[in-house]
Amino acid sequence: MTELLQEAEKGKYAVGAFNCNNMEIVQAIVAAAEEExxxxxxxxxxxxxxxxxxExxxxxxxxxxxxxxxxxxxHIDHGTSFEQVMRCIREGFTSVMIDGSKLPLEENIALTNRVLDVARAVGVSVEAELGKIGGTEDDVSVSEREASLTDPEEAKIFVEKTGVDALAIAIGTAHGQYKGEPKLDFDRLEKVxxxxxxxxxxxxxxxxxSEAIAKAIKIGVSKVNIDTNLREAFVNRTREVLAANPNEIDPRKILGPAREAMKEVIKEKIRLFGSSQKA
Structure with a gap:
């Protein structure tokens, strides 16, 4: 991941990071990346x-x-413990995230450095998080009350004491579906x-x-995570197929169109991020 993001920084674009859960999603991600x-x-x-x-x-x-x-x-998204991250490295992940954002700053730094010591030895890149990004993503949940934006000065200390390969920051986004339009703190992003x-x-x-994503990338975001949009495309297309063909029992005829719907969403995101034709 480090190599991809370093090139993105040079080229002033962002690399899309898309979450997968099954074969169709993996196929959609790779097909979209190849077409773009x-x-x-x-x-x-x-x-x-x-x-x-x-496995x-x-x-x-x-x-x-x-x-x-x-x-x-x-990449492992929101690795919650040293042990889990180590297992991912052993199984063949080329990049890991250790999420110590709920810990006090010094404990987050210590946990990140522990992961870095192992990951650097085997050529695996490491992402960490500072500030609490609200919302729920699978087993990782942060309430609105707990969510806090990243302190730029703490970010400086964190990077100086870890040398982490990528830093996830909280500037007003949230996991899951939004109830309203998110307002990103671009001034905070610029300071970081x-x-x-x-x-x-x-x-x-x-x-x-889209315009907010584009502005964030222009300021300096190099990796953009997408999950919920893929789930929406998958489920919505599946519902449409079943509504039109309620007696359909062939999984391929149900999941195939869902895969294509996700692929089109991913291609749109890749173009938005500016990473099209950057392979």
């Missing part, structure tokens, strides 16, 4: 690992990457960008207006 000739990050969340199994996720992405002409990184010299990651981006 774009680098891509495939992510597995806590829920994806529980649902599909860690299945790695197997699916390994097969997809082996047959692809575009660069693909496999001035003080921190590592790629910045934007979580909870599915419901953020």
């Amino acid at each position: 000739s774009a680098p891509v990050i495939i992510q597995a969340s806590q829920g994806a690992i529980k649902y599909a199994g860690l 299945y996720i790695v197997g699916l992405v390994r097969v997809a990457a082996a047959g692809s002409k575009v660069p693909i990184a496999l 960008r001035q003080l921190v010299d590592v790629p910045i990651v934007l979580h909870g981006s599915s419901g953020v207006p």
Whole structure:
């Protein structure tokens, strides 16, 4: 992932990081990336690992990457413990996230450095989080009361004491479906960008207006996470197919159109992020 994000920083674009849960989603991500000739990050969340199994996720992405002409990184999204992150590294993830954002600053730094010590030795990149991004993503939940925006000065200290490869920050986005239009704190993002010299990651981006995403990338975001938009495309298209053909029992005729719907969403996001033709 580090290589992809360093190139994104140079080129002033962002790499899309898309969450997967099954074969059709992996296929949609890779097909979209190939059609747009774009680098891509495939992510597995806590829920994806529980649902599909860690070995299945790695197997699916390994097969997809082996047959692809575009660069693909496999990333654990919101790794919750040192032990889980180590298991992902052993199974073949090329990038990991350790989320110590609920911990006090010094404890977050210590946990991140513990992961970095191992990951650096085996060439795996590490993302960490500072500030609490609201909403719920599988087993990771942060209430509106608990959510807090990233302190730019703390971000500077965090990066200086860890040298982490990418930093996820909280500037007003949230996981899951939004109840209203999110308002991003661009001034905070600019301040973090001035003080921190590592790629910045934007979580909870599915419901953020395109113009806001584009502005965040222009300021300095290099990785944009998308999950909810894929779920919406998958489920909505499945419902349409079943409504039109209530007696259909062939999973391929139900999931195939859902896969195509997700692919089109991913292609739109890749173009928005500016990573099209950057493979």
